[in-house]
Amino acid sequence: MTAMTRRSLVGLGMALPLLGQINWANAASPSPATNGGPARINYNESPWGPSPAAREAMREGIGLCGRYPYDAQYRLIDLFAAEHGLKPDQVQVFCGSKLALQHAVMAFTGSRSLVVPEPSYEAPAEAAVGRGTRVHSIALDARFAHDVDAMLAADPAAGLIYLCNPNNPTGTVTPRQDIERLLARKPAGSVVLVDEAYIHFSDAQSCIDLVKDHPELLVLQTFSKLYGMAGARLGLAIGQAPLLQRLEAFDGQNVAASPTLLAGLASLQDRQLVPQRKAKNARLRDQTIAWLAERGWRCTASQTNCFMIDMRRPGQPVVERLAEQGVLVGRIWPSWPNWVRVSVGDERDMQRFRSAFAKVTG
Incomplete structure (x- = not known):
């Protein structure tokens, strides 16, 4: 990488003094489900980790780490492009989609502003503020979807308009026709970025097919x-x-590690992985939301692996009390101080959540 954000540098500076204190023999600890640790349903992570095929590919990739993994990267690009009817030069690999998002902010804003929904994923606004870019935060509409008309009206010369669909932290979906209307009416020169980190959990149609007809549309997906x-x-x-070439100015010779790229290939080739995990996540999410509804709690209509609960009072004390019970849930968004985000874990995680939630709200 040729560029690092201020936040990255601060994080690196905090981490370096700790490296010598890590007990590397114990660094790869068992999952919380097996070691009695807290239920970690706070970062929208997968409780199941990489698929069996991806894990095997990672093990094979270790032996290839002595060489640059460009071949594996090209294979991943070719496979993804073929699956979506794209040309290989319309797909770019990053070490996490957050890096691509930060580079997009650097490439398409500066003298021109950033328009974001609120609440939503904070990374683009944080990257913009760090470089002095003006940010317009637009409240979600009554459906908790993106208010695309208000986003269009925020700045007639915006550099980047960011949508997270499905949205983090609400888990809600913005209808495809709203996104198409945004693309049709956006200012000339404004780039629309649709972050599809959670698309695989939902029934929403991806915007990847729109790329062919919209030269100022950027879509991000992730394996995270x-x-x-x-x-x-x-x-x-x-x-x-x-x-994509405009992102490369900040990207340099970006390439992920061999084990990561081979795991990505194995994941794409496993045709049952997405439907199986989508169904499992939906069952656990909907069971938990139904349990909460039976007790009078309102939740967002999520289609992802997280949802939000309206606590009807400041949510931070609830987060802290749940942590005391060994259940870690998401942070509070300042614009929604009474709402708490919960990620969907495995069966045991959600059982622990229900038990702890009943205690702290009883």
């Missing part, structure tokens, strides 16, 4: 969520080649 590879760092940026 449904594919269970948050710790392996693999994301994709999809757009017309000239648009």
Whole structure:
């Protein structure tokens, strides 16, 4: 990488003094479900991790780490492009889609502003503020979807308009026709970025097919969520080649590690992985939301691996009390101080959540 954000540098500075204190023999600890640790349903991670095929591919990839993994990267690009009817130069690999998102902010804003929904994923706004870019935060509409008309009206010369669909933290979906209307009416020169980190959990139609007809549309996907590879760092940026070339100015010779790329290939080739995990996640999510509804709690209509609960009072004390019970849930968004985000874990995680939630709200 040729560029690092201020936040990245701060994080690195905090981490370096700790490296010598880590007990590397114990660094790869068992999952919480097996070691009695807390239920970690706070970061929208997969409780199942990489698929069996992806894990085997990772083991094979270790032996290839002495060489640059360009061949594996090209194979991943070719497979993804073929699956979506794209040209290989319309797909770019990143070490996590967050990196692609940060580079998009750097490439398409600066003198021109950033428009974001609120609440939503904070990374683009944080990257913009760090470089002095003006940010317009637009409240979600009554459906908890993106208010695309208000986003269009925010700045007639916006540099980047960001949509997270399905949205994090609400888990809600913005209808495809709204996104198409945004693309049709957006200012000339404004880039629309649709972050599809959670698309695999939902019934929403991806916007990848729109890339062919919209030269200023950038779509991001990730292997961090449904594919269970948050710790392996693999994301994709999809757009017309000239648009992706503008990201490369900040990207350099970006390439993920061999084990990560081979795991991504194995994940794409497993045709049952997405439907199986989608169904399992939906069952656990909907069971938990139904349990909460029976007790009078209102939740967002989520189609992802997270949802939000309206606590009808400040949510931070609830987060802290749940942590005391060994259940870690998501942070509070300042614009929604009474709502708590809960990620969907495995069966045991959600049982622990229900038990702890009943205690702290009883």
